[in-house]
Amino acid sequence: MTATTDPLAPILAIEDLVVTTGGPRPIPILKGISLEIGAGETVCLVGESGSGKSVTSLATMGLLPKGALVARSGRILLEGEDVLAVRPNRLKALRATRMSMVFQEPMTALNPVITVGRQIEEVLQAHSSLGAREQRRQVLDMLEQVHLPDVPRIHASYPHQLSGGQRQRIMIAMALILRPKLLIADEPTTALDVTTQKQILKLIRDLQKDLGTSVLFITHDMGVVADIADRVCVMHHGEIVETGATRTILTAPAKDYTRDLLKAVPALLPRPARAETSQETVLETIELGMTYGRRSLLRRSHQTVAADKVSLVLKRGRTLGIVGESGSGKSTVARCVMRLIEPTAGGIRLNGHDISNLSRAALHPFRQRIQMIFQDPNRSLNPRLTVGDSITEGPINYGVKKLAAEAKARELLELVGLPADAVTRHPHQFSGGQRQRIAIARALAMEPDILVADEAVSALDVSVQAQVLDLLGDIQKRLGVAILFITHDLRVAAQICDDVAVMQKGRVVEYGPAAQVLRHPQQDYTRELLDAAPGKDWDFPNFQSLAATLAQISPHTAA
Incomplete structure (x- = not known):
């Protein structure tokens, strides 16, 4: 046909x-x-x-x-x-x-050992009779159409040399090169x-x-x-x-x-402000800095400042969100706080103790006080270990008896909404949302004062995302744990954060209560982030425009 x-x-x-x-x-x-x-x-x-x-x-x-x-x-x-x-x-x-x-x-769809220009040209080779010179011309023209900078350089680059947004533009160029x-x-x-x-x-x-x-x-x-x-x-x-x-x-x-x-769908309007139940500071960064650079035999190469003079305060039972674009320094700050990388400047105080310069051995007692929930539980959970072994591994390493750790693991699974008998199963037997609940249970097994959640819900669909956010809020209410929440989703930040720090190019450009930062931003960059939020004019939970919701809350604000 x-x-x-x-x-x-x-x-x-x-x-x-x-x-x-x-x-x-x-x-x-x-x-x-x-x-x-x-x-x-x-x-x-x-x-x-x-x-x-x-x-x-x-x-x-x-x-x-x-x-x-x-x-x-x-x-x-x-x-x-x-x-x-x-x-x-x-x-x-x-x-x-x-x-x-x-x-x-795109990193799994693109060949890592072939330049992106060559990969697009292969589509033309397979489905057209164009010569090499015309193939290159059409590819360069398509790279221009998808608004990539410095097109000749991009054409000669490998996927790992491009940002996530640039790689996605390459995929779009490849898909549209034959005008389907x-x-x-x-x-x-x-x-x-x-x-x-x-x-x-x-x-x-x-x-x-x-x-x-x-x-x-x-x-x-x-x-x-x-x-x-x-x-x-x-x-x-x-x-x-x-x-x-x-x-x-x-x-x-x-x-x-x-x-x-x-x-x-989380509303873009911040949740009502919560009263502070504790004045205890569990985490503080003091002009924290992280600079990447490689030394050569003759001189130091070009340096990249990933974090610069970042000062933040997190109190018990509160949630501090760090938002910004990719490359703004959010995850770098999280990794420095966890001491997964060594900061090059400033200090980190955990329950009043400076941990920024401690040796690995000296840091050991503090590790259990701060735990991390990663973005992808498929990678952070060992597929060969049962769920029970993953949860009990940390406590056992810190001296908890095996039987006590196993009993605690069953309690934690029920706390995160999973059956206690899940301890005998493996991660692949659960859905993505359930695996993230297991990751949360594993972090809580150490009875930490602080949870660091690095894009912990960004890969989940909206209904599972809502369940995990509700779970974190419930755990925080029960246990008084503080949460450092890293996200690029302003809707999520609005629903879970008490305070928000906005990062741009390694620096905190705006910092304050979530209601103030997200509803009355002072900086152009924060306003640009809010303006870029998809569906910014819609209040999905109420099936109406955001303007109508604002009018209900405050007619003067809507006007």
Whole structure:
């Protein structure tokens, strides 16, 4: 079948698609879904992890893992041509010339040992008869279109030499180099900070306008949906439960599941200020500095200042958020505080003790007072250890008897909302949100005064994110633990933080109570961050615009 010539026909039409697992006892993953995307239209596919969003995209691209997932029935029509019925050679041609995909993590999608320019040129080599000089010209032109700086340098660079935002632009350039009719973007901005995310979303909209490309945008970020979508399809347990125009879905959702998704989105308005229950300072940084630089035999090479004169105070039972763009110094401060890296200047006081210059041996007694929750529990939990062994390892190393540590592990699992018998299972047997709960239980096993959470919820979908944030708040209320919360998500910061420090280029540019910093920012940079937040004009939990919410809170503020 050839491409349709009807200008009103959809670019993509999925009809009653059923996908199951392979093997003799197939389990349904997609249960007869149907959706359409018109010419030049952006449709957002939303839902929790495991709802079937990514399987839908992989089926459309013909990339279902062989043997593991099977398209049992239905049709996927790309300009009228059934992707499921074409031969492998034809499918390979369709993937580049008529549809393409931008994946979530460009570092896993890009070849680390080939320059990015060469990787884009390989697409032209495989699907065109252009000479080497014309290939290079078209690639350089596309790099210009995705607004990359110093294009010749970028063309000759390897993926590790580029920032996260630049790598994502390379993926978009590679996807669009042959001007396909359909672009599938699978969570392309999830790991990016708000300003880079805003740039990528604007880039996709601009290129869509220039090239007339249709976009299937997969995301769990409702702010992104509000900013970019023409229509929304809501998925749940392998079914599309609701479809409609973006404004209709956001203001008048028809299904309980959609309403629950929107209610789980953190509001950009800060939570009401909490009274301080303790004046005890558990953590203080005093003009903390971290400078990276390599010595050569003759002279010191160029230095990078990652943190400069950072002074922060965290009191017992309070949450201090550090926000800013990628490269602003947030994680560097967290690693210095944890003494995972050695600061080059300033001091760190833990419960009044200066730990900034202690040796590894002298630091040992203080380690248990401050524990870290990492962004990705898949990497921070040892897959070979049972959950119980992961939780008890720290306490046993600090002299706790094994039976007592195991009993404590069961208590902690119940505290974080998991069954006590989970101690016998391994991390792969749990969902992403459950693994993060296990990581929290492991940190609490040391009975710390401080938890350092470095982007601890950024990879989670909104409903699981809401559960983890509620869990941290409940634990803080029960145990009085202080939290240093590193995030690029201002909505999350607004809901969990008592105080907020805004970092830019290694320095704290604004610092104060969350309500003051996020509602009445004094610095241009803070205002730029807030302006870049996706869906900044929407109060999702209340199904209305943020202006309407402000009017309810204070008519004078809204005016």
